Amino acid sequence: MKCDDVEPLFHIRRELYYGEGKTVVGFDDTYLRQRDFPGLTEEVVRQALVGGSLYILYEERYGYFISRMDDTAKAVLLNPIQAEKAGVTVPWPAISLRRLSYTLEDKLIELRYIVNVTVNQHLKLRLSAD
Numbered sequence: 001m002k003c004d005d006v007e008p009l010f011h012i013r014r015e016l017y018y019g020e021g022k023t024v025v026g027f028d029d030t031y032l033r034q035r036d037f038p039g040l041t042e043e044v045v046r047q048a049l050v051g052g053s054l055y056i057l058y059e060e061r062y063g064y065f066i067s068r069m070d071d072t073a074k075a076v077l078l079n080p081i082q083a084e085k086a087g088v089t090v091p092w093p094a095i096s097l098r099r100l101s102y103t104l105e106d107k108l109i110e111l112r113y114i115v116n117v118t119v120n121q122h123l124k125l126r127l128s129a130d
Contacts, residue, residue: 008034012045012054015085018120024085025121030054031111037062054110055101064109068102073123076115086117095123 009031016026032040048057058064076096083090094115101110116123 010034010037010040014049023087024082025117025119027082027115029113032109036064036109058109064103064107066101066109067104068106070100070102072098078115078117082115082117086119088117088119093118097123 010033012028012030012032014028014030015024016028017023018025034040044061045054045057048054048061055066058066074096076094077091078086078088078094080090082094083092086092094117097112097114097116099110099112099114100108101112102108
């Protein structure tokens with residue numbers, strides 16, 4: 001692959017809140033190939049998130065059933081913008097999760113980065129043998 005072979009992507013950026021609070025507890029950046037999601041618009045995403053999740057959208061609208069997710073977690077520090085939105089000072093520890101989501105046919109559908117602020121939540125990882 002040459003460096004100039006760039007595939008067009010959709011970038012969905014969300015801030016996650018816990019309960020009725022106004023403080024951000026997580027930052028979610030999702031990347032999808034445009035060729036895999038024809039007709040995807042901001043409004044379609046908004047409607048999907050009101051009553052469900054992106055995974056329901058993938059399945060119901062595009063026929064992609066996510067059967068496997070590969071997550072990699074690591075400790076990071078919030079950047080100044082994230083810290084301000086989360087109501088904490090810098091440096092502040094967070095857990096960053098990189099997720100690759102695959103279909104039953106083992107097709108990569110989603111690349112997602114989730115940064116979880118560690119003030120009011122914890123991340124539980126469960127490992128299992130294949």
